[in-house]
Amino acid sequence: MTEKHVSGPLDGVRVIDLSTVVMGPYAAQILGDLGADVIKIESPSDSLHVGEYRNTPGMTPLHLNVNRNKRSVALDLKDEAEHARALELIHSADVLITNMRPRALARLCMTYEDLAVANPGLVYAHAAGFRADSDRADAAAYDETVQAASGLVDISNRALGTPLYLPSILADKVSGLTIVYSVLAALVHRDRTGSGQQIEIPMADTLITFNLVEHLAGHTFDPATGPTGYPRSLSEHHKAxxxxxxxxxxxxxxxxxxxxxxxxxxxxxxxxxxxxxxxxxxxxxxxxxxxxxxxxxxxxxxxxxxxxxxxxxxxxxxVLELDHSHEDPYVREGHLLETVEHPTEGPVRTIGIPVRFSATPGSIRRLAPVPGQDTAEVLAELTDAG
Missing domain, CATH: 3.30.1540 (formyl-coa transferase, domain 3)
Known part of the structure; x- marks a missing residue:
């Protein structure tokens, strides 16, 4: 991968990724693939956060797969001076993506209300497990708990007779895609009006509405004309x-x-x-x-x-067998998996960009960074801009 400039459709948009695990980082990576300048703020001392992605001494596959096209800045938000630098970065940005708890954001003076004073055009995307105004607002949100809360476990139980979790972190990834289209819509609004806004993306709400497209079925009508559930998907014969x-x-x-x-x-x-x-x-x-x-x-x-x-x-x-996906002709011809040289990890396979733009193609300009590797570069830019 090279770091040469390639103008994607989001060239000129700056995104601050203040999120962890998969949902937020995945969304920020997609925006980076489309040309945005994504700066990931990471804590230099948050060992749990590091452990979510990496095994010493190298990076885990999940970290590599959700953090490309980003620059990593290590800042201790509990340190007054470094916290101020983080705020400077956010004030320079078009978009902030975070999944921090509301109470933590309030302590750090990083609520939307706090940040919009200095940056009224900011698109502030806050992802959480459940709506902030619900009685589940502070409930733990993992992919499994959201699958349960959204009806996916019920769908599995009805189809298979076992309350299985879907063997994919679907809640995180669908919610990540929802963050992306919501941010893009808010950027269009800002370009028309000059005003940013706060976006709340609750995982449970996202998955409930996603599942009900076909599975609301007879309950689409009130009173219901039949049961819930899409028969074709729920049939035991629905298999390869x-x-x-x-x-x-x-x-x-x-x-x-x-x-x-x-x-x-x-x-x-x-x-x-x-x-x-x-x-x-x-x-x-x-x-x-x-x-x-x-x-x-x-x-x-x-x-x-x-x-x-x-x-x-x-x-x-x-049926694509994952162990042989890199050999599959369709995958190869679409450049959906390619081996590249990572600066610290050696040869790695990187997942391609699935969408194609005729005029402003997305690109993979940087592979996933070592935490904090771009701190000096990014903070120097702030100084130069000031």
């Missing part, structure tokens, strides 16, 4: 199929899809089944038909099914 040599997402949708699938599997008897020869599928037959698809899928390899499904317009996709 085992082919002769692996896994594939083979998803017949209409009678013709089923007929073509069964014929390709060498089952003309099933292709002639009355259930797949009407004008449409009977909902009551879908589970039984899905069992038959599972039964027939091992007749061909994944590559053979890809050819069959492409020929007959049957929805199909191979």
């Amino acid at each position: 199929r085992r082919t002769r040599d692996g896994l594939a997402a083979v998803v017949p949708y209409n009678p013709q899809n089923y007929r073509d699938f069964f014929a390709a599997a060498g089952r003309p008897d099933l292709a002639a089944d009355p259930r797949v020869n009407g004008p449409s599928l009977n909902v009551a037959d879908v589970d039984d038909l899905s069992d038959l698809v599972d039964e027939c899928a091992p007749a061909l390899t994944t590559a053979e099914w890809a050819e069959v499904c492409a020929k007959h317009n049957i929805p199909m996709g191979p």
Whole structure:
């Protein structure tokens, strides 16, 4: 990675990342990928914070994956002089992202009301587990507790019979994306009016609304016309199929899809089944038909099914195995994983930028910094600007 200047769509926007763990850092990284100058303020003595990301002597994968395109400044916010420097940085910024507790922000004179006096154009994004005006405002917020509070655990229990947490830190990442689009909207408003604003991003609210898009279902109407839950997602048959040599997402949708699938599997008897020869599928037959698809899928390899499904317009996709993701042609061709040389960690794989801009492409200009490595550079800029 080089540090040459590349003008992304957010070139000229300064973001202060005063957040920890994943949600805030992930959002700030995306803004950095899009060209913003992201300055991460880290405490030089917060060993817990460091431990969340790193194992001595090196960086953990999670730290590397949410902190690129940032400059790191080590400041002790409990020290009067360093606290003043942190405030100078925030006053120079367009955006502040933080997930600090409200009481801590108040002690540090870093509430929105405090900061807007000197920087009225500041976009102040405060992320938390729950709404500040709710009785859960001070409740601990981890991805698991937010998955539970948002209905995801109920969805897993109904689909699988076990109250599993989704095996992804979905609450953190979806909330991080929500921070990004909220900040961008507030920047547009500021450009039109000159005024910044405070944005509150509660993780639980974000995930509740995210989950209800399809799972509110019959309760969309009042009174309800049916149960909650999206039947297709909750079905035990909602899974990839085992082919002769692996896994594939083979998803017949209409009678013709089923007929073509069964014929390709060498089952003309099933292709002639009355259930797949009407004008449409009977909902009551879908589970039984899905069992038959599972039964027939091992007749061909994944590559053979890809050819069959492409020929007959049957929805199909191979299953990406994470251990081999760097070898996957689609991943390689899209530059979604590339090996680069990190200044302190050696060769590392860096995750690509998924969106493409025709005029102002995003770029990876810096890999995740060692905590505090840019302190002198950034504070010198403040002095020069003053």
